[in-house]
Amino acid sequence: MVIFVLVFCIVTLILLVTWAKLNVFLTFLIISLMAALLLGMPLTHITQSVNKGIGDMLGSLVIIIVLGAMLGKLVGVSGAAQKIASSMRNAFGEKYITWAMCVTGFIVGISLFYNVGFFLLIPIIFSVANQYKLPLVYVGIPMLASLSVMHGFLPPHPSPMALLTQFHADIAKVFVYGIIVAVPAIVISGPLFARFLRNMPSNSIIAMSVQEIPAEKLPSLANSILSSLLPVIVIGLSIIITPYIGTHPRLKNIITFLGDPNIAMMETILIATYTLGIRMGMKLTEVMNVYADAVKEISMILLIIGSAGILKQIFLDSGASNQIATTLQGLNLPPLLLGWIIAAVLRLCLGSATVAGLTAAGIIYPLMQHIPVDPNLMVLSVGAGSLFCSHVNDTSFWVTKEYFGLSMKNTFLSWSLMETLVSTIGLVGVLILNTFIH
Template sequence: MVILILLLCIVTLIVLITWAKLNTFLSFLVISLMAALLLGLPLDHIVPSINKGLGDMLGSLVIVIALGSMLGKLVGVSGAAQKIATSMRNAFGEKYITWAMCLTGFIVGIPLFYNVGFFLLIPIIFSVSNRYKLPLVYVGIPMLASLSVMHGFLPPHPSPMALQIQFHADIVKVFVYGIVVAVPAIVISGPLFARTLRGMKTQSVIAMSVQDINDDKLPGLWNSILSSLLPVILIGASSLVVKFAGDNVTVKSIAGFLGDANIAMMETIAIATYTLGIRQGMKLTGVMNVYVEAIREVSMILLIIGSAGILKQIFLDSGANGQIATILQGLNLPPLLLGWIIAAILRLCLGSATVAGLTAAGIIYPLMRQTGADPNLMVLAVGAGSLFCSHVNDTSFWVTKEYFGLSMRQTFLSWSLMETLVSVIGLIGVLILNTIV
């Protein structure tokens, strides 16, 4: 009966989002109430469950995601992303241009959300394509592969951060394992896969120029790279200090505090406000306006993440989680593989990678607890599944099609196949890591 209720809730969620076009946040609220009533949760327990689910999820995420969006916005507005991209292009030259695009997406993709990164870097793709007379899709796919992998696999992006909180994973291990899995996924689905697209001729009706900011007004290359990667550097350095501090409790305590994800993001924003803002001639009020705009862009993502936490809490408080775990165990599939499959199916149905990942997390969480599956690898397995085969119900599919001037068939053979490769290679990497660690 519980599985039937779960399936009914998922189908209804899909219908509300895809057919009725209801806002995703409102859809999750409706489904959460529906699940609570069908699972027999007492009426006086429903509102406390909603409050707890929303609070527990957002309480650990709001600071990281909000500050992460601020950093990403400043990296774009200041010209740091443009500086990294043009420097990579000039350093690699035409022969290795796809690797330059790939590396640019990798570096810039750490602080930038996918959609922001796409619209920020698409002029670079047009510029490189025009300069070397290469097909847009051949130049662009390596960069998009990097951006997609960063968005789906690595903190501080919203979905991996939310999954890390839901599964009680270690953020440092998630990042380290994520890099190990991400590199082969990016290389194979980016520059190597792009070789098959070199003959794909396209005709984009969009004209763009990369020269949004004059070169003399751009920040320096190392300033741009270090400012973008500072959260990773701070958290990683703190982890190393804690590991090698021995019995020095004071040093461990200070390093642990400074390397906490929230504190590291606060430190980064304080430094980047100067290095990418004031030092580049921006007024403090101008930098603050950039941050305000960044929060507007991420507000709905925060609400969606919080509402997914509500659905998970309803499953926990109703006792359905234990029954779901027992049933899933009967499928005799490895938990990591099952998490990937559930996320991939939801991705195919819903389109949104974030929604697919968070919904899958609520389903697979009880099984993960019972089987003792590695929570750090489960974050990556679900993240990989959530990227599977983007198609017509995903806005990124249409954005890629229109900007690159692709036909439907070409979009499936380039963008959709690239996302599928990222997902499958990510799963393979997770399963291999699981046998090692």
């Protein structure tokens, strides 16, 4: 009965999002309430589960996601992203231009969400393609691969952070493991895969209307990189320094506090407000407007993440989690592989990587209570599965098609295949890493 309710709820969720075009946040609320009623939860307990689910999920995520969005927006508006990209282009030259785009996407993608990164870096792709007379897709795919991997695998991006919270994983380990898995995924699906796209035709009209920021108005390369990567630097230094402090509890507490992800992001925002904002000639009110716009852009993402937490809480509080875990155990599949499969199937059906990952997490979480599995690797496995084969039900598919001026067939052969490679290689990397860790 429980499995039937689970399947029915997921199928209904898919139909409401894809066929009825219902808002994803509203869909999660409807499905969560429907699941609670079908599972026989007392009416007085349902509202408690709703409040706890959305509260627990967002409580530890709101600050870091919002501040991450603010930083990413400022990195783009200030021209820091453009400076990093143009410097990489000049350093690598034409022969290794795809590697330059790959490295640029990797660096900028640490702080920028995928959608933000795409629209901020697309002018660089156009300018490089025009300068060297190369196909847009050949130049762009390596950068998009990096942005996609960073968005799907690594904190502080919304989906990895939400998965990290659901699985009670360690942010430092997730980041380190994520880098290890991300590098081969980016290299293979980016520069190496791009070699097969060198002769792919494109006819983009949009490219003609995109303008770059004048070079003299860009921040320095050092300022751009340090401001963009400051959260990673602060958290990393905290992790490295802490073991060597010894018997200095007060100093250890201070360093641990400063290296907390939320505090590190707050420190970064304060510094970047000056280094990328005021120092570059922006008024404080202009910087604040940039931050306000950033929050507006991710408001729906936050609501979706919170509502996904409700569905998970309903399954836990109704007692269905134990029955789901027992059934999943009977499939005799490794938990990491099962998490990837569930996320991949949901990605194919729903289109949204974030929704696919969060829904898969709610399904796979009960199994983790009964079978030993590294929660840090599960974050990466589900994250990799949520990137599988973007197609016509994903807005990124159409954005890529239109901006690069590709036919439907070539969009599948470039963008969709690239996402499939990223997802599959990510799974292989997680499974290999699991054999060494255990």
